[in-house]
Amino acid sequence: MIVYAVGIGPGDTEHMTPQAKQVIADCDVVVGYTMYLNLIPELLHGKEVVGTGMRSELSRCETALAKARSGKKVAVISSGDAGIYGMAALLLELADNDSQIEIEVVPGITAAIAAASLIGAPLSNDFAVISLSDLLTPWATIEKRLEAAGLGDFVVCLYNPKSRARKDYLNWACDLLLKYKPPQTWCGHVRNALRANHEYEILMLRDLPEAEIDMLTTVIIGNADTRRIGRRLVTSRGYRIDGKEAGEDG
Amino acid sequence: MIVYAVGIGPGDTEHMTPQAKQVIADCDVVVGYTMYLNLIPELLHGKEVVGTGMRSELSRCETALAKARSGKKVAVISSGDAGIYGMAALLLELADNDSQIEIEVVPGITAAIAAASLIGAPLSNDFAVISLSDLLTPWATIEKRLEAAGLGDFVVCLYNPKSRARKDYLNWACDLLLKYKPPQTWCGHVRNALRANHEYEILMLRDLPEAEIDMLTTVIIGNADTRRIGRRLVTSRGYRIDGKEAGEDG
Numbered sequence: 001m002i003v004y005a006v007g008i009g010p011g012d013t014e015h016m017t018p019q020a021k022q023v024i025a026d027c028d029v030v031v032g033y034t035m036y037l038n039l040i041p042e043l044l045h046g047k048e049v050v051g052t053g054m055r056s057e058l059s060r061c062e063t064a065l066a067k068a069r070s071g072k073k074v075a076v077i078s079s080g081d082a083g084i085y086g087m088a089a090l091l092l093e094l095a096d097n098d099s100q101i102e103i104e105v106v107p108g109i110t111a112a113i114a115a116a117s118l119i120g121a122p123l124s125n126d127f128a129v130i131s132l133s134d135l136l137t138p139w140a141t142i143e144k145r146l147e148a149a150g151l152g153d154f155v156v157c158l159y160n161p162k163s164r165a166r167k168d169y170l171n172w173a174c175d176l177l178l179k180y181k182p183p184q185t186w187c188g189h190v191r192n193a194l195r196a197n198h199e200y201e202i203l204m205l206r207d208l209p210e211a212e213i214d215m216l217t218t219v220i221i222g223n224a225d226t227r228r229i230g231r232r233l234v235t236s237r238g239y240r241i242d243g244k245e246a247g248e249d250g
Numbered sequence: 251m252i253v254y255a256v257g258i259g260p261g262d263t264e265h266m267t268p269q270a271k272q273v274i275a276d277c278d279v280v281v282g283y284t285m286y287l288n289l290i291p292e293l294l295h296g297k298e299v300v301g302t303g304m305r306s307e308l309s310r311c312e313t314a315l316a317k318a319r320s321g322k323k324v325a326v327i328s329s330g331d332a333g334i335y336g337m338a339a340l341l342l343e344l345a346d347n348d349s350q351i352e353i354e355v356v357p358g359i360t361a362a363i364a365a366a367s368l369i370g371a372p373l374s375n376d377f378a379v380i381s382l383s384d385l386l387t388p389w390a391t392i393e394k395r396l397e398a399a400g401l402g403d404f405v406v407c408l409y410n411p412k413s414r415a416r417k418d419y420l421n422w423a424c425d426l427l428l429k430y431k432p433p434q435t436w437c438g439h440v441r442n443a444l445r446a447n448h449e450y451e452i453l454m455l456r457d458l459p460e461a462e463i464d465m466l467t468t469v470i471i472g473n474a475d476t477r478r479i480g481r482r483l484v485t486s487r488g489y490r491i492d493g494k495e496a497g498e499d500g
Contacts, residue, residue: 005371007363009267013268015267015268015269016267017264017266017267018264019264057489081363083363083370083371083372084366085375088367089370089484089485093479096479103370105367105368105371106367107359107364107366107444109359113334113357113358116333116334117333117356120338120353121333121342121355123334123379124333124338124339125335125387127379128399128402129378131375131376136375136487136488144401144402145376145403145404148399148401148402149378151397152378152395152398154395154398232353234342235339237339237340237386238386240308241308
């Protein structure tokens with residue numbers, strides 16, 4: 001039996017891969033966080049749909065495996081990519097001792113890519129992806145990674161930058177990064193990237209703590225090679241344009 | 251005028267987004283590295299196709315902009331995502347002084363995501379993406395980022411791990427990472443991820459320098475939370491399974 005861990009991308013079918021769409025079409029049961037299921041109503045007609053709340057990932061995946069054991073074809077959906085802060089890892093761990101069940105991961109467009117495509121090309125060179133949620137990862141580990149990302153002059157993409165319960169985490173992250181990056185470092189934040197009504201703002205690192213950011217927002221913090229071009233951000237890869245090094249601010 | 255920077259994903263239409271396919275269908279001219287154009291012959295019927303060799307990125311993008319100025323609809327394709335080591339940044343830089351031209355970035359499944367989906371779920375928590383190519387980025391910068399990624403216990407995804415001209419770079423990268431990660435750290439390398447005849451291997455960091463790796467390979471190096479489950483790698487996010495912390499090796 002196969003359980004599919006499917007990344008649906010940002011949510012609209014425009015950015016969902018044909019494989020993801022086909023796998024969902026072929027399944028009897030679709031399991032997921034209710035908010036994500038609500039993004040794809042047109043794919044759920046005639047399906048058994050199991051929606052669960054936030055933070056119920058464990059029971060969600062156990063339900064999916066139980067449905068598969070009862071002979072049903074099951075897809076567990078994640079927004080973005082199923083392997084990046086998605087359900088693929090937990091499904092693989094839970095299925096570890098069950099030789100009957102195989103997990104297939106169906107990739108999708110993750111929020112970093114969706115957000116970057118709107119902002120311009122901020123991820124065109126080396127970058128780090130860090131979640132600011134400390135539900136599963138200790139804050140000390142997150143701090144260590146922020147410091148390391150600053151030290152390495154990585155462009156940094158932050159997932160889960162803020163929630164009602166974690167109002168100050170983004171500020172703390174900015175404080176840490178400001179030890180390594182100048183306050184004028186270009187940043188962008190994108191809400192509902194590539195969903196209907198997405199919106200983004202380009203701003204400097206010093207202004208990021210005051211920005212309107214919530215848990216549907218992805219934040220991208222540039223590096224020394226990131227500059228603003230009009231309403232977009234570009235991290236120069238270093239091609240020589242007109243005989244001068246690209247990426248200089250001027 | 252709009253020039254589209256289109257990420258075609260791994261190359262087969264199964265993993266290309268409907269938007270990417272539609273944009274290419276709507277364009278008069280498709281510009282790209284010949285090897286990537288050869289991945290999508292069925293999308294190029296009746297198009298003006300401009301294929302250029304490796305390392306001719308600058309002339310490729312200038313040609314695309316010139317075609318757009320002559321009134322044609324132009325797509326510049328990149329494999330994977332157009333914004334991650336792709337053509338989007340250079341197009342935005344070149345179009346900087348031309349208010350007539352807008353660049354739209356059409357996202358795609360990047361190699362990190364494609365490779366991870368085959369290996370299992372190695373990127374399920376924080377990770378860093380680093381290219382080992384020093385054509386545009388000085389090796390000292392790459393070293394600094396490898397050290398930082400080691401220091402932060404990031405899972406590391408390496409693009410351009412090896413080429414004929416850069417035989418030793420992967421070995422040097424492993425040496426640097428071995429200062430921070432134990433030799434038993436789980437790794438995977440994937441060749442032609444999600445293309446026909448893709449292949450992957452799971453192995454330990456100590457064995458990575460001896461692996462068969464070329465420029466079509468993506469390498470993923472785990473962290474302290476990465477373990478092998480059968481033929482797959484999983485980086486545990488830390489959910490408690492059966493009352494014990496997930497991700498422990500045993």
